[in-house]
Amino acid sequence: MFEAAELGRKVDKAAFAAAMPELRLGLLEAQRRAREAGVPVVILIAGVSGAGKGQVVNRLLEWLDSRGVQVQAYWDETDEELQRPRWWRYWRTLPPAGSVGVLFGAWYTPVLLDQIAGRADAQALAAEITRIVDTERTLVRAGVLVLKFWCHLPEKEQAKRIKERRKDPESHWRMAPETVRYANHYKDFVRVGTQVLRETDTGDAPWYLIEATDRRYRDLTIGRTLLKALQARLDAPPAPEHLQTSHAPVLPDAPSARVTVLDHVDLDSRLERDDYRQEMDHWQAEVNRLTWKAFRARRPCVALFEGWDAAGKGGAIRRLIQSMDARLYTVVPIAAPTDEERAHHYLWRFWRHIPRDGYCALFDRSWYGRVLVERVEGFAAPVEWARAYHEINDFEAQLAEHGVVITKFWLHIDKEEQLQRFKAREQTPYKQHKITPDDWRNRDRWDDYKAAVNEMVVRTSTEYAPWEIVPANDKHLARVTVLKTFARRLKDALDD
Template sequence: MLKEWIPAEIPEKEEMEIQLDRDRDKLYELQMKIKEYKVPVLVLFEGWAAAGKGSTIGKVIKNIDPRFFKVAAMSAPSEEELRKPFLYRYMKQIPEEGKFTFLDSGWMEQITGEVLKKELSGPEYEKRIESIRRFERQLTDNGYLVLKFFMHIKKEEQDSRLKNLMEEEDTSWRVTKFDRWQNEHYGKCKKVFDRYMKDTNLPSAPWYIIDAENRKWAELQVMDILISSIEVAMQNRNHSSPILQNVFPLVKMPKLAEVELQNKEISEEEYRSELKSLQRRLGELHNRLYRKRVPVIITYEGWDAAGKGGNIKRITGALDPRGYEVHPIASPEPHEKSRHYLWRFWTRLPKDGHIAIFDRTWYGRVMVERLEGFCTENDWKRAYNEINEFEKELSDWGAVIIKFWVQIDKDTQLARFTDRQNNPEKQWKITDEDWRNREKWDAYEVAVDEMLQKTNTSFAPWHVLESVDKKYARIKALKIVISEIEKALKDK
């Protein structure tokens, strides 16, 4: 892209001022409209060192109400961020509906920097590129406007700017050793940048190369693109995104009606003996997980009153409390609802060596949100592939992903609901919503069957826990967790 790029002709100084005044007024007007249209805008500024990324952002945001934007300078990842998936720190930054986030450098700088330092190459580079494509496409499919600017200057201009910065005591700190290396190896860097931009130039999130030799001209180019892109995004706000074909290998799952629940029970004596032995083993494995820096994600879905809470309690009873966290997932808070639906799960991922347990999960998109009309049909149909992509990202990171569906029959649920209703100590566990959901059992069963079929991948398979006898389900869950962790640690 950089090799073939031909800069546009710069307007006369007077004409440039007129156009800038027009664009500044227009952007302020549009900023109010994107809140009305609920369009989230993510603007990424990449480019050469000293190309003016920060100063251009500063000029653009002067035309926006400060309540509706955030600027983040994405420096090198912290030690904490390095213990999370690559995309974690960028997903954290995505804006709410009707707001802007401006990133001063981001995933391009991180990836190309690692390539230039020979820390990333071959299959690992390709894997990162695929992650970026999915990330950007998922954002745009879910209504985000993603704008990617590359601030381009010639080698001689960069050299001049770096020298000017270094001559001033107050600005010399801004020039890093790598900035100087970049200028000395300009041709090599340009080749890496060019390849990256070609690899990530998506129809829904294209690259815009900004001629940054003249600072006002750079501002005008950015403003023009920002304004025209926002106008198009508002026009397309209600357009449905394509539902993509799943590309991951799926493993056949039985329907819930085919799951045998009878004779899945265990005596109290056997339960106590096995529980003690399995919890001891899981505790040992938790120490090895921490030492080997392997993250574990355990998710629970299932019928109301199926026994998820008691099951989780027996898992956590074996773990060091410093090395796990349980996330009870309820309806999204307003700030969560106004972002990509996976955002609140990305931000709850464990550090490597730690365990995250989710009591309800991202699968709410294809169950409760589907059946209660909290999202469109296009949204939930598109979500199967998005969830598989999310879990593939976690698997590629090195996470052990264990997904449980806790299964009971309608009669067992009724008996447990009635017990809760009649027992003052358990009444807090039963709500009117539980009874309403029970009336939709058949519809939920159809949705769950489809969910299991379409998201039972080889890297994140489902496990059904037969829980008419809760003791049986607890022991089975412990055995599965231990087995999956042992497999993951085998080659470590």
């Protein structure tokens, strides 16, 4: 595929200069429009060594208004990055709405180097490509404009440049040791590059192959391509049908009368006071022991709590953390997003809070809001929440692959029990702050929520992150169940 970039195309100085005014004015205008429209733009620059990726980025910074551009190199991984799932570093550096992110290599560099160095086999490569295609589609469907440029040089030209640059004591060749080591593995690089480019060249996020031998041709072509892509995106924002998954999601037909997983929960069981104390003592000690063990084993842990209003999420979390050392966990309450969070993909705010190795994050509500409240209240369009199941499964898969122990709780009560608790809250002074008009409104949509919960449990119960439906009409039983489940998940993960 790279022959198309070995045609010897050139742009002379005069032609380059003549093209400048229109191009620069156009880029600034397009950037302004993207800012106003709140479109995040990802420009990914990759390619063979010596092709001048750094020069390209400098040129873009010269042409665009640098106040709206963030450049990201991905050299040395910090230990905060190493101690989290691999894509954490990419998620945290994605540009917010209206900004341009220029990314060097990004998620492609490790894939290429792993292949060339023989560290990953064909299966690993296939898995990684699936993840890339998936994630890029996730971004594009959320409105991100993703442009990928691959700068190519013929073998002889590269050899010449490497020789020249090695002579230059201030060149960056010594800076990224691994890149240097494989810089002149030209044939390997091109072979792996061909495969990766082909398989990740999707309609959502296409590759642009750039002939990089002549600098002016390279820069002008990238500039013009960028301009055209920006204009196309801004002139015709994706219509809802373009944002759809190619296969219509299987939407459940109004299931209010249907039997769901929730109808099989035994809500009548009770735990007597004495048994409760005994069980609590036992499982709290277990959780304490196991969280320390996880800390020493450097296994991170994510537990999330969803459930009906007044089902006792807060109380269950409080009982759980009583048993843990306060230095080992964070409680992450999920309320309305901040404006920085709103300027990103909805998963971005959760990626932010992924714990480091050895620590726990407890989410009081979670990313499942997308398929619960946002679905039922219409804050997310059907195409948006319909594709969220897949996005969430992939997100959790990435956590699990990194070694995160995931526990997901749905605290289940029935409608009658909820009514009793709402009334009790209204009558207890120190509980009044817990009941709001929203709670009563949500209650009116019980059946819609029930359908959403059912679909959520069915679609997102995976072997690596199963749902635990906790019978919560009896608070004692609910709390013990939470502790017990949490402890068992840790026990299994730690081979305890």
